[in-house]
Each structure stands twice: as C-alpha cells, then as structure tokens.
Amino acid sequence: MAKKVSIKDVAKAAGVSTATVSNVFSGKKPVNDDLAAKVRAAADRLGYQVNKAASLLRSGKNSVVSVLVPDLSDPFFTSIITEIEHLATDDGYEIIVGNSNDSVDREAGRLDALLAWQPAGLIVIPCSGKVPGRLRTPGQPPCVFLDRVAEFSLADTVTIDNAGAGAMAAQHLVDMGHRQVLVAASDLELAPIRQRAQGAEAAVRKGGGSVQFVELGSDPQLGAEALAAWFDTHPSPSAIVATNDMTTLAALSYMASRKLDLPGQISIVGFDDYAWMQARRTGITVIKQPVEEIASSAWDLLKERMSGDAADIVNRVHDCSLIIRDSVRGISAPAGEAAALGAPRPAGGGAAAG
Amino acid sequence: MAKKVSIKDVAKAAGVSTATVSNVFSGKKPVNDDLAAKVRAAADRLGYQVNKAASLLRSGKNSVVSVLVPDLSDPFFTSIITEIEHLATDDGYEIIVGNSNDSVDREAGRLDALLAWQPAGLIVIPCSGKVPGRLRTPGQPPCVFLDRVAEFSLADTVTIDNAGAGAMAAQHLVDMGHRQVLVAASDLELAPIRQRAQGAEAAVRKGGGSVQFVELGSDPQLGAEALAAWFDTHPSPSAIVATNDMTTLAALSYMASRKLDLPGQISIVGFDDYAWMQARRTGITVIKQPVEEIASSAWDLLKERMSGDAADIVNRVHDCSLIIRDSVRGISAPAGEAAALGAPRPAGGGAAAG
DNA sequence: TTGTAAGCGTTATCAT
C-alpha cells in the first residue's frame, strides 16, 4: 500500500512551505510562477491529490451541495437532478444525492447523513408538507425547497403554478368539447397534486362539465391496475387529466392493456414532457413543467444564499405550458349528460374530493 | 450565527470525555448505558451532529461512494444510479454522483473532484474505452467499471453479453421473416454498441439477410433527424434493431414524425425496457438489460473490495432477455431481394461497418 | 512573496 502523499510531501519535494503549496492549488494568494511550476511538477510526480476532508475541516468551506428527492425512479426528479448537477459542476461544486423514498422517517435519516458533511447548501424536494425538524434548527446550511412545498416562509422555494397547470389542462379539454373528465392523481395529500386537481376541477366546472377523481399512487404499473379497477366500476369519462408523469404513464398503460383507442375512446392530457411522449403515432398532449428553469432558479437562489445573501425569503413560481399533440379528440356536441356523473367518491387507491 | 457544536461541547455538557462521546456515536467501544443516555440527551439538547469531514480525516474511513456516469439524461444511467443509491443507503453509505458528459477531459476532471473526497469506493461507467490515468495510479480506492468497458484486467467489471444481446434481437427478426435489417447504433466506437451491432449482423447474415448500419448519436431528437436523412437516401429495411435506449427513442421518434405504421411498415426491436415502452397500443419488443442485477453485482463486488478483499479481478457478465410485444411484424415470404441492400456505407452521423 | 505554526473536530492509542 503506497503511503498517502500529503501537502507536506509536496512541499518538501518542491523545497517550499506547505502554505505555498496550498496557495498554488487554491489560488488564494499569488505565488511566484517559477515556484508554482516547481510545486505542480512535484505534485504530479508524487501523484498528490488534495484532501477535501482536511480542507473542509480547516476552512469550513465545502464544495458539495446535497440534493434530496423523494423518488429516484421518477424521471421528473432525476431530470431535476441532472440539471442541478450540470449547473453545480460548472460552478465548481459536487453534488451528493439522497433518496427519501417517499418516507418521512427515511427523509429525516438521509438528511442527517447529508448534513453530517456540512454541505455548502441543500436542495430538497420534501416528500410531504412537513419540513424535517432538523432543518428548522439554526446554523444549518442554506436550503431551497422545490416542488412539494407546503410551507413557504421557512426558506426559499421554487414551485410551479399548480392550480394554473391543472386548469390549463382541463380548459383545453373543455375547449375541445369534453364535459366528463377524470382527474388521475397520484396522491391528493400532496399539495401540488391537490392543487393541480383543484385547478382542473374548477376549469371543468366552469365549462359546465363534471369531474371525478381517482388516486393511483406513484407506481405506473400499480396505477394502471387501479385505474382499470376504477373504470370497471364507474361510467367512463371522455377524457383524463393526469397530474404528474407517473399517472400519465399509468393512464396510458391502462389504455394499452385494454387496447383502448387514444384519443378515439378516451382523450388524455399528460403531465410533464419527456422524449417518449412524442415518439409515438399519437403524440401526447401535455402540460410541460419548465424543468430547466426550475433547476436553474433553485441553483441561482442557492448560490445567492451560499455567498452570504441574507435577503428576505423568496418564493419563485414558474408557469407551465400546454403542448398540444394528438391525444385529445375534438367533440362537437356535448357527449352524454353531465348529470350521469355524480359527485367524487372513493375509488382505486382511495379517492378524495378537491 | 449559532456556534458550531462539537463533540467537546457535548462531552462537557454530559460530564464525560470526548472519547466517550465518540464511542457512543460510533459504537466502536462499549459505553455504560447510563452514560450513553446522558450523552445522547446532551447531544440532542445542543443539536449536535457529527462532522464527517473530521471523522474521515482522522479515521481515513469514508462512508461515501462515488458514481461517475457519462450522461445523466440517459435513463439507463439514472436507473443504474437509482439502484446503487438504494443498495448503498441500506449499507450505510452516501453516494456522490458525477457526470462526465461523454467527454474524456471532463471525465478526468470529475474524477479528480470525486477522488479528492477519498471515497470508500468508486463505480464508474467510463465514457470511452480509455481508463482515466488517475485510476491506474496505486493507492486509489477500489473501483468497479460498468457497461462501457474495454479493459477487463484493471479492475472488477460488470457488463452484459453485448454480442449475445444484439444477436438475440436480430434472431427474433430473422425468425419473424425479416431479411433486411437496419442496425441503429448510437456510436460504433463504443465497445458495447459495436458488439451489439456485430452480434446483430452475424445473426442476420446467418439467417441469409443483409444488414446496414447507421450512427445516430446520443440525442434522440437529433437521432430521429439523422435517421430521417438516412431513410431518404437508402432503400428501406423491413426492420430496425436499436442498440440502446436512446436509439430506440430516435427510431420511434422518426417513425412518429413520418406517421409510419409500426409494425406495419417497419418493425423494431428496441433496447432497454422502460415503463413507457409498454404504455402504448403497440408495445415495443425489446432486449432488456437486467439493470437491477447489474447494479447489485456492481455493489456486491465493490463491497467485497471495500472490505479489503484482494482476490483476483472478476469480470461479471450478465445476460439480457428478449421481451416480445407488438412491434415486430411477422413476414411469411422473404420481402424483396436482399441484394437490393448493398454493403454498409456512411450515413447519418457517419457510419461504419462491424 | 514566502515561511512558521496553530488549530479545525474527530478517532485511536495509551493510561487508568
């Protein structure tokens, strides 16, 4: 086992002090060019690498930022991470990622583990509305909350106009003549999902239509089954509004399994926009979240805080956009009576009204 | 700004030595129950968190494992990361992720940054066949290479039977009566892609058919355009074999843009298996990589090494499986002359023969 | 511009 080479070894080999070596690598103090060259040569020769643990311990300045998300198998979250990693790298940071697995307990545990590294900052997508207690204690690194935010006064947040997004989806359906719509939610306990559902409901109601809700959970496979069960026991709506990427997948998956024609038999407005949604004969009309903007807002906000900005908390809200493709059928005459559909009631994984 | 609370503060508050506090949290030495309770109480009261940087510096034992991938927007890589994060967390590790962006230079840079944390281990999916020089120097943490491996004697590797996978895809096509197949590769310079292409070629040839190749790159959008250009200048094959998830998307996207019927006009065998591939009327027949097994092999291997195992290098190879859905049409009589298709020649993003 | 030396918060060694 080769012995670890430290700044001292480099200093000795280059015939300078450790302080000089440090300055060569950190660039915090100017160093004579000749010396610097000698130092680098020695470092290369010895295979020296800085030890971040030591430098963090001494300086208190960290180059890692922690990112905590509720589900690493959800493309929405991984796409956010992707963007953040990109931005962070360009600014000289590393990111360490944690997965709370949609569990409040696990979230707390992961948070502790991440915090133990004294990260320069934190970007967290909470798994619930509850902010982990750890983050309320003083002396924590700056943090920005994304997406599933229920409390806006604790720290910077970046979210989307959820009600607006839901309304936009539903309004498109109404405009196309749909009057019975089913809102496929993942979990109505989650603030953003609930708001999207409510936004959709309001738009449909205003258009004279009726709305039902179903909760499908976060697994597309299980969601498809839950949806199938729902359809077996309810009058069929003419269209579905999905409230996130997973429910979009679930709805599509259900239709595929029943060989239902899209948009012939049922229309769909999906949520989120991924490549596969247009890589099909009938492209999916969707509400697109501005993932890049969300990530870059988050990063900007965090950078500000990391550089010591103590300004008031800011709550950034982004707008979604409607991307019209082929998954919504136009209906000329109102189809059936709206009255045929009653008030929202339990179904699938358990349902709730908005 | 609240002062950082250290092990010393806790020790003082609990009336014990720092060593005892350390032992309470690390569990390395037994501690009297009463004392331990007092320590924990004090720690809670003061809001103490261990400082991993300090503990790493002193002990040399790290709980982070670094993962480096070539492209964080590729679902294959994120799915690998997802699995690894899961496994790692269960074993008490954190993971820090780096993205080499398919650039050798950036890969080296990211690697240095990751290595500076003296991670307990490394899992890297190289962006090319070249192993970054840094990893050849002695004294580095254990490392296992995944996927894009060209050198098997440097460290543990886990890969799939690429030629077999390609052959399996092509054989299915041959069995279904296809004789002109196009292999849609991302980049034939990459060993696994090349091997898949060669495997496919061999199977088609053996079946008496002819093969062409096209390179589409790693962006599905651009890939679709490149494929469109290719089709505009070449006689159409009856089927496409995609060599990875991105080219699968590119091919499907091309077909969608031209409103081509799948599998009526062109059949496809895709690569990798994601939820969206079956959430469509005509499910995609695919070659599925065993992502979970790949990740868990990698983690197992790494754990062994991290615990000091110095056994011979192991090269684990996993098999893929064919999942038959609806994207391949059966052809009874050989369609057209095989002779109509010449030898492979440049096209799209530049092509090469296997 | 460069060198000297103290100290960051832990863990490990050695006493007790």
Place this chain on the structure above:
DNA sequence: ATGATAACGCTTACAA
C-alpha cells in the same frame, strides 16, 4: 469502561 492527548492534512493569521 473511561479519560487524556496526539495526530489526521489542510488553511490561515502572522511573522519575516
């Protein structure tokens, strides 16, 4: 079982 203390590798006053 517990305590005192040195040391991990670096950064940063401060001195030269």
